[in-house]
Amino acid sequence: KAGVTQTPRYLIKTRGQQVTLSCSPISGHRSVSWYQQTPGQGLQFLFEYFSETQRNKGNFPGRFSGRQFSNSRSEMNVSTLELGDSALYLCASSLVRENTEAFFGQGTRLTVV
Amino acid sequence: QKEVEQNSGPLSVPEGAIASLNCTYSDRGSQSFFWYRQYSGKSPELIMSIYSNGDKEDGRFTAQLNKASQYVSLLIRDSQPSDSATYLCAVNPVRKLTFGGGTRVLVKP
Numbered sequence: 001k002a003g004v005t006q007t008p009r010y011l012i013k014t015r016g017q018q019v020t021l022s023c024s025p026i027s028g029h030r031s032v033s034w035y036q037q038t039p040g041q042g043l044q045f046l047f048e049y050f051s052e053t054q055r056n057k058g059n060f061p062g063r064f065s066g067r068q069f070s071n072s073r074s075e076m077n078v079s080t081l082e083l084g085d086s087a088l089y090l091c092a093s094s095l096v097r098e099n100t101e102a103f104f105g106q107g108t109r110l111t112v113v
Numbered sequence: 114q115k116e117v118e119q120n121s122g123p124l125s126v127p128e129g130a131i132a133s134l135n136c137t138y139s140d141r142g143s144q145s146f147f148w149y150r151q152y153s154g155k156s157p158e159l160i161m162s163i164y165s166n167g168d169k170e171d172g173r174f175t176a177q178l179n180k181a182s183q184y185v186s187l188l189i190r191d192s193q194p195s196d197s198a199t200y201l202c203a204v205n206p207v208r209k210l211t212f213g214g215g216t217r218v219l220v221k222p
Binding site for chain 2: 033035042043044045048056058088090092100101102103104105106107
């Protein structure tokens with residue numbers, strides 16, 4: 001069974017630009033969550049999607065947004081990039097049931113210059 | 114108070130010894146608890162999940178949960194150099210994982 005796939009693996013963007021990251025969950029998994037990981041703040045929850053609906057959102061500014069498609073694939077978008085947005089962005093998928101195990105993709109390393 | 118707290122380490126353990134990692138959480142409504150292992154530059158890998166009080170063993174790993182005291186622990190028996198990594202405790206109140214800062218473990222040959 002294929003794992004969670006995130007693309008691209010690495011990105012370099014300039015301040016003020018926007019970026020879109022993609023995540024394909026494990027087959028059969030319908031919940032997709034996004035996390036940001038930085039050395040200073042650790043792993044922080046961004047948002048969670050299920051059946052194309054955002055069910056939960058973390059404490060991030062509105063520049064961070066996401067969506068989920070009918071095939072459960074998800075994208076997240078960051079607009080007006082800031083230097084502080086440089087981080088490892090991780091996607092995790094889990095089965096539809098709440099509180100079940102979440103499996104992470106390899107992440108997208110975003111560098112904002 | 115942080116929602117999930119872990120000692121950042123490093124926890125230095127001789128090869129073959131037992132590594133003991135602890136995690137405390139603040140939300141009493143939390144129902145599920147997880148341990149992830151993360152190697153430098155890699156993404157977190159799920160190694161244990163536990164949902165009820167008591168011990169759960171999987172190979173060299175044992176997770177322990179005490180909801181009354183709001184702590185979760187992970188024991189790594191017969192530690193190997195390949196166990197050197199950061200171990201993240203995660204708690205799931207509802208639909209989102211809340212992570213501790215991680216404990217860095219260093220297994221010395």
